[in-house]
Amino acid sequence: MKIKYLLIVFALLFSEGLSAQKPIKLAVAGMTHGHISFILGRPDKGDFELVGICDPNQELAVNLANHFKVSTDLIYADLGKMLDETKPDAVVAFGSVYDHLAVVEACAPRGIDVMVEKPLAVSMEHATRMEELAEKYKIHLLTDYETSWYPTTAKSIELVREGEVTGLMRKVVIHDGHQGPAEIGCDSIFLSWLTDPVLNGGGALVDFGCYGANIMTALTKGEKPVSVTAVTRQFKPEVYPKVDDEATIIVSYPESQCIIQASWNWPFNRKDMEIYGVSGYIKTSDNYEMNIRTQGMKKAEEVTVTSEDVAVSEDPFAYFADVIHGKIKPEEFGLYSLKNNVQVVEILDAARESAKTGKTVYLNP
Incomplete structure (x- = not known):
């Protein structure tokens, strides 16, 4: 029995x-x-x-x-x-x-x-x-x-949290974009909504400004920004008549600042960032290469990071599957999380308003 x-x-x-x-x-x-x-x-x-x-x-x-x-x-x-x-x-x-x-x-x-x-x-x-x-x-x-799959993004967040490289974070500069969606060969069906102010919410400001807002929200663990100031340009109105193709967004926090440079005018594709603290900096070049320098170093150390070195899934769908199966519980303000991305939209909304009015937009605490 x-x-x-x-x-x-x-x-x-x-x-x-x-x-x-x-x-x-x-x-x-x-x-x-x-x-x-x-x-x-x-x-x-x-x-x-x-x-x-x-x-x-x-x-x-x-x-x-x-x-x-x-x-x-x-x-x-x-x-x-x-x-x-x-x-x-x-x-x-x-x-x-x-x-x-x-x-x-x-x-x-x-x-x-x-x-x-x-x-x-x-x-x-x-x-x-x-x-x-x-x-x-x-x-x-x-x-x-895309940057959520980058080992360098995960490693940068890890190093900032540990505080050994940067100490207190003061300034983050994030560059994202490419030559422009039409210039890199996006098809007409994709372009029809990507370059529409209603269907996409804007141009480069939304398309690439969201990356910086997403990463900064993760770096600060969801700290509420104090204000958002943005300037947009339309360098190619003949190509993008309805939306901006260039945006600079300054997001201010109580003890730090994030400068987001989103563009459809870069000479080449780029997704990189610089994180500066009181004792050092982190600079990522792409998904695997980064440079680290602290006050005690005479020059920056070049570092190659892979998914074997840091906890990151380079396949977003595998990550999605693990979340569904309960193998992963997304951090509250992690890169994929809902709370993070609601705050991203709040930052983008404020950036659009600032660019439209020419004034800094202050967010409610």
Whole structure:
């Protein structure tokens, strides 16, 4: 009898172990984002089962499905119908930033976890509504940034928290952008909303300003900014007639300052930053290379960082899967977290207002 009981317990434990490894049923909401290849072109790692892809533009959906060798049987034109028929565990959003709210409004009441491409929302009105829905229906709502996958980003945050390199952080300068979305070859469908002030919320200010706001919020563990001052330019009105293509944002904190330089006018792609403290600095060059210098050093030390050196997932979807499975609990103001990204939208809202009025915007404490 005891042996039979042990066998039953073993069988239950074994079945639970198998269920924990069962692929997450994943659906894609929206296909107009140029980063759609991140998920449709992702190698099958056994952690997800693609059950549906949805976009009102059926011609686009079919073309992309064929390009990435995805079955056209998975295509839907209506988001609600796809969710009800395929019953996914999770959804990734690859439409316009404006559409993020509609995705969460559809997924949250159905208990479906969501990850959107950066930024979280076009406005605080949208962001607040999304936060309310996520909390009410207890779903995960993550925001994906390329720099969240960077070992140098994770290492920089770790070093600032330890305080050994920089000491008290005083100034952070973050550069993000490229030559411009049209210049680097983004397709016309992507450009149609990326360069629209309603569907994207702005131009370079939103597209690349969000990176700096996201990282600074993580560095400060969600410290509330005191004020935001921004200046935008339109150096290429013939290319981007509706939105800015250049933005400089100064975010002031009680004891530090962040300067965000977001641009569609860099001579090349860049995502790098400088963190200065009272006793040293950290400068990242890209996702793996960084320089560190403290007061006791005559010159900077060049450091190469990999995911083996610091806790970071270089695959955002693997991170999403681990969050869904409960293997990872996102830090309250971590790079992917909801609280971080609501604050990002607040900073971007203030930056737009400052650029529009020519005045510094003070945030409520």
